[in-house]
Amino acid sequence: MAVPAQADELRDAVAADMPGLMELYRDLHAHPELSFQEVKTAAKLAARMRELGFTVTEQVGRTGVVAVLENGEGPTVMLRADMDGLPVVEQTGLPFASKEVAVPASGVETGVMHACGHDTHMAAWYGAAMQLVERRDSWSGTLVMILQPAEELGEGALAMIEDGLYTRFPKPDYVIAFHDAAQFPAGMIGYSPGFALANVDSVDVVIPGVGGHGAYPHTTRDPIVLASAIVMKLQTLVSRESSPLEPAVVTVGSFHSGAKHNIISDEARLQLTVRSYTDESRKLLLDGIARIARGEAIAAGMPEDRMPEVTVQEPYTPATYNSPDFTEDVMAAFRERFGQDRVQQVPSVMGGEDFSQYLRADPEGVKSLIFWVGGVPQEQFDAAQRGEATLPSLHSPFWAPDAEKVIATAAEALTAATLDLMPAAGG
């Protein structure tokens, strides 16, 4: 990657903190907790934030933490890190690999791993807290630092907001977070102005049929044939109904029906993931799914009282929007700080992030930004470029980012962005 920008006082200060931050990271990595079970993680970091002088409130949105530092007149900046690990059995072989087990909502005990890198988020977030406390003479305003539970369920941000994040605590003017990235080299900063991540909807479709003997299909209404017709017709939503210029995904990820060769089942069940950016596009897809399911059932001769049942799961994860002007301002400063090559605009993705909720809770009053910090060790990235290696994705049991680079880059970036937003009076 790029030649680092010139030596810098902030960078040196973060570098001096890195041994301690790496120790924190290894501890967090070895002891991940599942969504809404982040009790020890929250307690550990809450105690550290109190020691730094923040006013800390725990159990906001179940296991969330809000740490506030009021430091004179000025804007309110909120920095967010997410805390949860995943039900994944770690296979990185790292000396500090997780050996934790836990029971997720499914009820089946599983290994737990920080396979999404939220451990790097927390360590960098804490690194930024240390620097901002150290530098409190050079900024003026209110700093709100939050640890969010259950990002992986897409429920933690809303849980904190519904528990009074914007009413019990100073409401932010700016909200910033980062996520480690498994497709970029370690230390690269990527960003997408405007829509960065998609609306994520989970849709269940239950399709009744009329069961019977496999040799007497004329006495039945076969739900597998009907469901198959629905699956194929759903493909036309993106290809024929959605604008070619509007990103959209309709994926049928699960199709279940029947138990035996010679029995025509009386029900089929589909599970879909639906992705979009705008509210209008989301509505077009969801309305289309309901219409196609019903239309195909009518075509199959199903009676009115046995129409397919389409359920859109609540709450859904709304699309993440990076306020464009704010994003460009921060990135211009990052380019100056980290060098042109290290800061790049990248395509938006159809993944989801409930970071979106912080903007949606007050679209007029809040500007928000989430950026990527590449985590792929440079030699692995180079090998993949040469076609000699495939890179593990986020959520992979093999995801082992170059944590040192991610944390150092992100701690510096979060600190620098915050300082820029809250200049000291006369400073």
Ligand SMILES: [Zn+2]
């Ligand atoms: Zn994740």
Ligand SMILES: [Zn+2]
């Ligand atoms: Zn994540």
